[in-house]
Amino acid sequence: MALGSALWGTDSVLRRPLTRSLASPAIVLYEHLILSLIAIPVLISRWRELREMRARDWLAVLGIAWGGSALATVLFTEAISRGNVNTAVLLQKVQPLFTFLLAGPLLGERLTRRHWGYLGLGVAGAWLVSFGDRGLLPPLSGVEISAALFALGASALWGSSTVLGRFLSPRVSFLTITSLRFLVALPLLFLITLWHGVTLPALNVEQFGRLSAMALIPGLAALLLYYRGLMSTPASVAAIAELAFPATAVILNWTFLNQRPAMVQVAGFAVIWFVVWRIQPGEAVE
Numbered sequence: 001m002a003l004g005s006a007l008w009g010t011d012s013v014l015r016r017p018l019t020r021s022l023a024s025p026a027i028v029l030y031e032h033l034i035l036s037l038i039a040i041p042v043l044i045s046r047w048r049e050l051r052e053m054r055a056r057d058w059l060a061v062l063g064i065a066w067g068g069s070a071l072a073t074v075l076f077t078e079a080i081s082r083g084n085v086n087t088a089v090l091l092q093k094v095q096p097l098f099t100f101l102l103a104g105p106l107l108g109e110r111l112t113r114r115h116w117g118y119l120g121l122g123v124a125g126a127w128l129v130s131f132g133d134r135g136l137l138p139p140l141s142g143v144e145i146s147a148a149l150f151a152l153g154a155s156a157l158w159g160s161s162t163v164l165g166r167f168l169s170p171r172v173s174f175l176t177i178t179s180l181r182f183l184v185a186l187p188l189l190f191l192i193t194l195w196h197g198v199t200l201p202a203l204n205v206e207q208f209g210r211l212s213a214m215a216l217i218p219g220l221a222a223l224l225l226y227y228r229g230l231m232s233t234p235a236s237v238a239a240i241a242e243l244a245f246p247a248t249a250v251i252l253n254w255t256f257l258n259q260r261p262a263m264v265q266v267a268g269f270a271v272i273w274f275v276v277w278r279i280q281p282g283e284a285v286e
Contacts, residue, residue, distance in 0.1 A: 068161025128268025
């Protein structure tokens with residue numbers, strides 16, 4: 001799990017340079033096209049499993065692919081292109097908070113009053129991470145606010161995708177879900193690209209190399225390693241292992257993108273991590 005999380009940390013240093021020459025929808029579309037080349041053979045080999053899926057299973061796949069894969073990745077790419085890269089990365093740690101909010105209506109899990117207090121504390125931590133690079137109560141520009149909202153939107157969609165994945169997991173294998181999320185996302189990504197009038201230019205060698213590395217390392221390899229580890233890792237240990245993601249990302253962003261996190265942001269991240277640690281699945285449901 002720690003290795004998979006660490007590989008996720010390489011995403012921003014690969015993605016940020018691409019935003020200087022390619023629009024966010026184009027980056028995500030190319031990324032999913034590469035991943036779909038791998039997904040198609042996997043799905044062909046699992047044709048029987050696909051035939052046994054029910055209508056509500058396909059609706060869950062649609063939510064994972066369109067929300068957790070297509071829209072979330074476009075929002076995250078846009079957040080990285082507009083604002084502080086560390087802000088976009090650190091805010092992804094609030095995903096479990098959205099997961100717990102959705103677990104009630106979708107999975108029948110119940111949050112107590114104590115856990116609502118933790119969620120409020122998590123919101124305070126998210127504020128510090130979003131704007132703490134300029135102080136506790138800085139004057140905010142529209143660009144800074146939109147970048148933080150894009151990052152939080154991505155986090156919410158990825159958290160929702162986790163809940164839908166739990167819903168599917170008793171009947172559909174993880175490898176099938178992962179392959180479907182890449183392939184089923186393509187139609188929506190094409191529509192988003194057309195809607196925004198984004199052209200798909202021919203890629204040069206550097207762009208293709210970065211896109212391939214981004215799709216295969218923080219995209220596919222990280223996902224497979226993370227969920228393979230999650231199968232046999234207690235939730236409390238998983239929360240610690242996941243710290244490899246922000247730690248790796250912040251170090252690489254500092255080294256290659258010259259973006260150093262502010263101490264207030266680090267404090268906000270510590271608050272978020274404490275909330276996530278205290279609101280693990282075994283703690284949250286009573």
